[in-house]
Amino acid sequence: MMKTAHYYVFVCLFSLLFYSLSNAQIGGIVKDSKNFSPISDVHISIVGTDLGTNTDQDGRFSLPYSTFPVTLELSVLGYESRSLQVYRSDSTLAFFMKPTVLSLDEIVIAPDRTINPITNTSPIARSSVTIEQLSDKSTVTAVELLRAESGVFVQQTSVGQGSIYIRGRAGRDVLYLFNGMRMNPSFVRSGQNQYFGAIDPLLINKLDVYRGPISVYYGSDALSGGVNISPIIYDFSEDSKLSGDLVSTFNFEGNGEKTVHGKFAYQTPKASFFLGGSLRDFDYYKMSSRTEEALWFPYDATLSNADYSFKSMQFSSKIKTSTESDLTVVSYYGEIPDAARLDRITLGFSIEAQESELTPQFGYYSNTSPLLFWGNTVEFRTSKVSKAFESIGIKGGYFRLKDFRKEQDFAFNNAPEYSVNIAERDYLFEISDTTNFDQNTSNQYHFSVDIRSALSKNMYLKWGGDVSFDRVQSSRHSNTGQVQLPRYPDGSVYILSGLFAQIDQLVSEKLSMEYGVRYSQTYASIPFEGILTDRRYDPYSASYSQLTGSVGLTYKLSKDIIFLSNLSSGFRAPNISDLSEVGIRRSDQFQTPNTELRPEKTGNFDIGIQYQSDRFFTEMYAFWLHYFDKITRIETGNIVDEYGNLVDPATSPDPFAVYNEVTNENANSMDLLGIEFRGSYQVNPTLKSGLTFTYTWGNLTNENGTSEPADRVPPANGIFYLDYSPVKKLSIRPQARYAFAHRRISPDEIGDIRISQNGTDGFVNLQLFINYKALDHFSIKLIADNLTDAAYREHASSLDGMGRNYTATVSYSF
Numbered sequence: 001m002m003k004t005a006h007y008y009v010f011v012c013l014f015s016l017l018f019y020s021l022s023n024a025q026i027g028g029i030v031k032d033s034k035n036f037s038p039i040s041d042v043h044i045s046i047v048g049t050d051l052g053t054n055t056d057q058d059g060r061f062s063l064p065y066s067t068f069p070v071t072l073e074l075s076v077l078g079y080e081s082r083s084l085q086v087y088r089s090d091s092t093l094a095f096f097m098k099p100t101v102l103s104l105d106e107i108v109i110a111p112d113r114t115i116n117p118i119t120n121t122s123p124i125a126r127s128s129v130t131i132e133q134l135s136d137k138s139t140v141t142a143v144e145l146l147r148a149e150s151g152v153f154v155q156q157t158s159v160g161q162g163s164i165y166i167r168g169r170a171g172r173d174v175l176y177l178f179n180g181m182r183m184n185p186s187f188v189r190s191g192q193n194q195y196f197g198a199i200d201p202l203l204i205n206k207l208d209v210y211r212g213p214i215s216v217y218y219g220s221d222a223l224s225g226g227v228n229i230s231p232i233i234y235d236f237s238e239d240s241k242l243s244g245d246l247v248s249t250f251n252f253e254g255n256g257e258k259t260v261h262g263k264f265a266y267q268t269p270k271a272s273f274f275l276g277g278s279l280r281d282f283d284y285y286k287m288s289s290r291t292e293e294a295l296w297f298p299y300d301a302t303l304s305n306a307d308y309s310f311k312s313m314q315f316s317s318k319i320k321t322s323t324e325s326d327l328t329v330v331s332y333y334g335e336i337p338d339a340a341r342l343d344r345i346t347l348g349f350s351i352e353a354q355e356s357e358l359t360p361q362f363g364y365y366s367n368t369s370p371l372l373f374w375g376n377t378v379e380f381r382t383s384k385v386s387k388a389f390e391s392i393g394i395k396g397g398y399f400r401l402k403d404f405r406k407e408q409d410f411a412f413n414n415a416p417e418y419s420v421n422i423a424e425r426d427y428l429f430e431i432s433d434t435t436n437f438d439q440n441t442s443n444q445y446h447f448s449v450d451i452r453s454a455l456s457k458n459m460y461l462k463w464g465g466d467v468s469f470d471r472v473q474s475s476r477h478s479n480t481g482q483v484q485l486p487r488y489p490d491g492s493v494y495i496l497s498g499l500f501a502q503i504d505q506l507v508s509e510k511l512s513m514e515y516g517v518r519y520s521q522t523y524a525s526i527p528f529e530g531i532l533t534d535r536r537y538d539p540y541s542a543s544y545s546q547l548t549g550s551v552g553l554t555y556k557l558s559k560d561i562i563f564l565s566n567l568s569s570g571f572r573a574p575n576i577s578d579l580s581e582v583g584i585r586r587s588d589q590f591q592t593p594n595t596e597l598r599p600e601k602t603g604n605f606d607i608g609i610q611y612q613s614d615r616f617f618t619e620m621y622a623f624w625l626h627y628f629d630k631i632t633r634i635e636t637g638n639i640v641d642e643y644g645n646l647v648d649p650a651t652s653p654d655p656f657a658v659y660n661e662v663t664n665e666n667a668n669s670m671d672l673l674g675i676e677f678r679g680s681y682q683v684n685p686t687l688k689s690g691l692t693f694t695y696t697w698g699n700l701t702n703e704n705g706t707s708e709p710a711d712r713v714p715p716a717n718g719i720f721y722l723d724y725s726p727v728k729k730l731s732i733r734p735q736a737r738y739a740f741a742h743r744r745i746s747p748d749e750i751g752d753i754r755i756s757q758n759g760t761d762g763f764v765n766l767q768l769f770i771n772y773k774a775l776d777h778f779s780i781k782l783i784a785d786n787l788t789d790a791a792y793r794e795h796a797s798s799l800d801g802m803g804r805n806y807t808a809t810v811s812y813s814f
Contacts, residue, residue: 026062027092028060029094030042033098057120058121062614063685113502114210118460123553126208127152128207130205141197142200142201142207142229152694160310166211170191176196183373185470186494190631195403202261213550219498224602236267240268245261250807251807252805255285259280272317273315277311279310282310284304292791297351298346326381330378331376334372335373337369342798349752359418371402375398409434460503461504462504465498492525493523494522495522502517513552518549526580526595544573549569552565562610562611564607567605571600579597589633591662616682621675625671628669632665633663634667641658677692678690686725689723690720712746728773735766754796755795763793765790765801779813784804
């Protein structure tokens with residue numbers, strides 16, 4: 001299989017790099033007629049044909065065509081459409097478009113702190129998925145949209161969930177933003193988290209992935225990167241109009257998905273309103289017929305207990321308050337009522353111990369009971385206030401995130417028993433009626449101010465500040481009435497604030513620079529219950545401050561080649577989870593808090609090259625990410641009981657109720673190096689090929705100077721695809737998603753039942769996407785996944801990928 005994977009990758013690379021450029025071309029640049037700046041996303045079509053394209057971020061375009069003269073039509077939001085004739089092959093054309101007063105029937109793209117307002121570019125490495133690209137994506141979860149994107153890896157612990165890895169890190173090292181405001185709760189933990197599972201992929205306008213630290217823009221947690229979720233917001237329209245989409249999706253032989261989704265928008269010259277929502281049901285999770293069934297003991301390759309449901313709703317409105325200002329309101333609600341965490345109720349790779357009488361950890365366990373995210377934002381934005389204040393944006397928000405868990409043990413003497421000998425396995429079991437609940441809620445209040453000032457024609461200042469207040473509610477109890485100390489002290493408070501300034505400068509026609517600095521302040525109040533309680537700590541508070549900065553440049557080496565580089569720093573202040581979590585972790589550890597922690601810090605350096613010709617586009621980044629003062633869980637050497645009291649294991653009355661004491665310390669440093677590549681080639685007007693490839697290498701240096709592989713670093717991975725559009729209404733996309741074998745695993749991974757002690761095998765997953773617009777208002781999307789029914793697994797996931805399965809989506813638009 002790995003030989004096949006290598007073969008695919010080399011064939012793809014060579015086909016992209018050496019394909020002959022033979023057809024005549026129409027190409028050039030489109031600019032604003034007033035300020036002569038390039039215009040991106042202009043749609044250019046050849047009248048009388050199905051051929052068309054869009055301008056890139058630099059306003060450039062190309063169309064292969066050899067019969068002249070031709071008539072071109074140009075159209076884009078905010079500009080008057082144009083028709084003009086071209087009489088010969090020419091790739092140096094320059095067209096100008098006149099701005100209009102109103103934008104037409106388009107979705108709003110929210111301002112982005114990372115974008116240079118002069119060049120509309122950014123030195124930060126980034127990947128984006130837009131609403132228009134959903135036709136070529138699986139939409140089971142929001143994280144599915146980012147599978148195999150350049151610089152991104154997806155790990156799935158259970159159905160309906162998934163964690164995004166950016167430059168080898170996930171969990172608390174990656175900052176999630178919803179509509180530009182932090183979504184991470186103050187108790188986000190070090191490992192993978194399930195929070196992105198509460199986001200409906202069908203209600204996302206755009207996902208922006210920032211690769212590398214973005215603390216200079218958004219503060220704490222952005223150590224290795226971030227993801228911004230832009231919800232759907234419609235702009236104004238010259239005429240009042242009602243539009244919408246109705247969507248139904250069904251899956252066969254994979255997860256039994258049944259989805260009903262709707263979107264409705266009403267637009268007027270002074271206001272827009274949007275309402276959308278989904279009801280989704282997943283009946284099971286079926287893996288390949290070639291999977292190793294012992295991994296799923298006491299179940300089989302069709303996990304019937306992997307059923308779950310999902311519901312969501314979003315409302316948004318944009319109101320014109322004057323000719324230069326508007327008010328935008330967004331309210332989103334997403335919930336998974338209950339979904340089993342499968343690595344806690346199956347054996348996984350613990351079967352490699354080759355022991356009899358093994359049993360799963362729990363009869364039932366869920367970390368989504370429910371998983372709920374309710375996000376609300378209100379933004380007022382005005383422009384042309386004065387020369388010093390070209391635009392001002394004031395935004396407020398309230399986010400509630402519920403991280404509720406429940407667990408049930410096996411009934412007494414009724415647990416299943418695994419044996420190496422198949423005939424001796426006992427698959428029968430009963431689950432206890434006693435249910436334990438672990439309920440944690442984050443209540444975040446946000447406020448931010450973003451100001452843009454024109455210092456000169458070639459220099460802009462973006463500056464402002466933000467503050468986030470999070471109050472944690474936490475409880476633990478059972479359905480029998482027993483009450484325990486909560487996971488986190490109830491009423492814990494976490495406040496993040498910061499002031500930032502960034503200068504964007506057009507130094508010359510070829511060189512643009514960005515300089516940024518941010519001062520961040522963090523305050524944590526931990527209301528421990530007192531030294532006489534089981535937690536044995538008195539209340540305390542802590543504060544942290546951090547200065548972060550960045551310098552980036554974009555340099556045009558030629559009309560086709562751009563050089564990019566970025567030097568930046570990131571940090572993560574100790575959060576409620578780091579500072580207060582006490583109790584049993586896993587099966588053999590007892591966590592003790594450390595009130596003397598310092599912020600983690602990272603330094604990042606990356607360089608990139610972008611090349612774009614009439615047919616060929618490629619981008620490659622190389623990066624080095626270094627962690628300082630990494631917060632790591634270490635063993636203290638003490639043996640304690642279930643309450644944290646020191647015990648002698650030799651004299652303990654219950655030898656199974658003793659634990660190794662662990663605590664968090666700023667003990668380690670870590671280095672991550674990697675390459676991120678994406679490229680595409682327009683073979684002819686109907687065929688396009690593309691490839692992504694991401695490789696990350698990580699090494700952890702311990703406090704004593706020894707080193708080991710960094711934990712959970714993804715394998716080399718990517719996709720190769722062909723986009724074929726023989727007619728305007730039909731598109732066909734065969735795709736190969738691949739990953740190389742990953743044998744360099746950390747000591748923690750060796751002890752993780754989700755990962756084989758031999759590492760993770762490589763794989764190639766062949767997929768087929770077909771989109772057909774049957775009528776003007778009806779379209780059909782078909783997905784055939786895992787065509788070879790291969791048994792494969794993403795590294796560190798608790799599930800194999802689904803076996804051969806099929807998904808059909810029918811859409812009606814009006």
